[in-house]
Amino acid sequence: MPGMPRPIQALVHCEALTHNLGRARAAAPDARVWAVVKANAYGHGIERAFAGLRGADGFALLDLEEAQRLRALDWRGPILLLEGVFEPRDLETCSRLGLWHVVHCSEQIDWLAAHKTQAPHRVFLKMNSGMNRLGFAPAAYRSAWARLNALPQVDEVSLMTHFSDADGARGVAHQLSVFDATTHDLPGERSLSNSAAVLRHGIKNDWVRAGILVYGSAPDFPEQDIAHWGLQPTMTLRSRLIATQMLQPGDTVGYGSRYTAAQAQRIGIVACGYADGYPRHCGTGTPVLVDGQRTGTVGRVSMDMLAVDLNPLPHAGIGSEVTLWGCGPQGAILPIDEVAQAAGTIGYELMCAVAARVPMHVGTAP
Numbered sequence: 516m517p518g519m520p521r522p523i524q525a526l527v528h529c530e531a532l533t534h535n536l537g538r539a540r541a542a543a544p545d546a547r548v549w550a551v552v553k554a555n556a557y558g559h560g561i562e563r564a565f566a567g568l569r570g571a572d573g574f575a576l577l578d579l580e581e582a583q584r585l586r587a588l589d590w591r592g593p594i595l596l597l598e599g600v601f602e603p604r605d606l607e608t609c610s611r612l613g614l615w616h617v618v619h620c621s622e623q624i625d626w627l628a629a630h631k632t633q634a635p636h637r638v639f640l641k642m643n644s645g646m647n648r649l650g651f652a653p654a655a656y657r658s659a660w661a662r663l664n665a666l667p668q669v670d671e672v673s674l675m676t677h678f679s680d681a682d683g684a685r686g687v688a689h690q691l692s693v694f695d696a697t698t699h700d701l702p703g704e705r706s707l708s709n710s711a712a713v714l715r716h717g718i719k720n721d722w723v724r725a726g727i728l729v730y731g732s733a734p735d736f737p738e739q740d741i742a743h744w745g746l747q748p749t750m751t752l753r754s755r756l757i758a759t760q761m762l763q764p765g766d767t768v769g770y771g772s773r774y775t776a777a778q779a780q781r782i783g784i785v786a787c788g789y790a791d792g793y794p795r796h797c798g799t800g801t802p803v804l805v806d807g808q809r810t811g812t813v814g815r816v817s818m819d820m821l822a823v824d825l826n827p828l829p830h831a832g833i834g835s836e837v838t839l840w841g842c843g844p845q846g847a848i849l850p851i852d853e854v855a856q857a858a859g860t861i862g863y864e865l866m867c868a869v870a871a872r873v874p875m876h877v878g879t880a881p
């Protein structure tokens with residue numbers, strides 16, 4: 516029997532996923548909603564996230580293996596492969612699992628034309644309207660559409676593009692005008708909006724692709740936060756204090772002595788480090804909750820530990836609960852976006868990077 520595990524754990528809040536999905540529906544009332552569950556449901560785990568997202572109209576992802584896992588959960592509804600297939604034999608899996616897939620390049624049309632299938636495939640033809648990542652250039656789009664439409668392997672052709680700046684100052688108008696000009700007289704359902712576009716731009720869609728918003732992170736933080744958008748954290752990373760230290764003025768903390776106490780100061784040592792997925796780039800002052808009360812980190816994040824200021828928390832000690840992000844005791848909330856900002860990154864990266872050694876469970880907010 517091994518001893519006690521390290522006290523760190525991650526919780527996935529299914530009721531918050533359901534709530535946030537409801538926010539997507541409210542913001543796009545005329546559209547059906549894909550819950551984007553790529554990257555193992557943005558680090559939450561497909562199976563755990565599914566429990567909160569089963570009310571979605573469909574699931575969008577990249578990996579055939581993840582699609583298989585959704586079918587194993589008995590999801591019979593639509594599944595969309597956002598990058599389409601990577602090689603011709605993937606089309607057999609699409610046929611077998613009934614997957615819808617993006618078509619973004621002419622090679623994928625060639626593969627479809629050579630594919631033997633009983634049931635024609637539903638495809639989403641992707642336009643590169645300015646992001647310059649995937650998709651047909653506007654000038655090539657209509658001929659790709661005509662080619663696909665003529666294939667017996669193809670059922671319905673839907674139209675799709677992706678925005679580069681829905682969260683920012685440049686906005687979506689420049690891409691939207693390209694998309695509309697090219698597709699205005701083409702039949703088929705449209706899918707354009709990601710989370711930022713859903714929340715910030717009232718674009719007509721038949722299908723929206725809601726990713727980060729369902730995971731309780733504001734796509735346009737710090738301009739807006741989750742409270743503004745009515746979103747709830749869906750993941751809590753929590754641990755406990757495993758030691759305390761009393762610093763005298765001039766004492767330093769951690770590797771590189773990056774923090775020097777200016778006065779007598781009590782600090783706590785948390786069982787959480789960069790090997791758990793907590794970003795090493797978080798400098799002194801990164802917000803953290805101890806017993807549900809806000810304080811800040813001090814010094815460098817180590818592999819397995821980090822230090823927090825306990826001067827505002829005279830009663831905290833070994834065993835005190837530490838919330839690295841998400842939901843703390845007594846309804847306290849520390850949005851993942853604030854921690855991400857302190858690390859110079861975005862909530863997406865943190866939630867996707869929780870390390871495999873951190874036990875992750877479905878659980879209600881403490």
Ligand SMILES: Cc1ncc(COP(=O)(O)O)c(C=O)c1O
Pocket residue numbers: 551597677708709710711724725726727728734
């Ligand atoms: C094509 C596509 N659609 C939708 C999304 C979801 O984006 P978000 O998580 O910002 O809602 C992504 C994610 O990057 C994507 O690549």
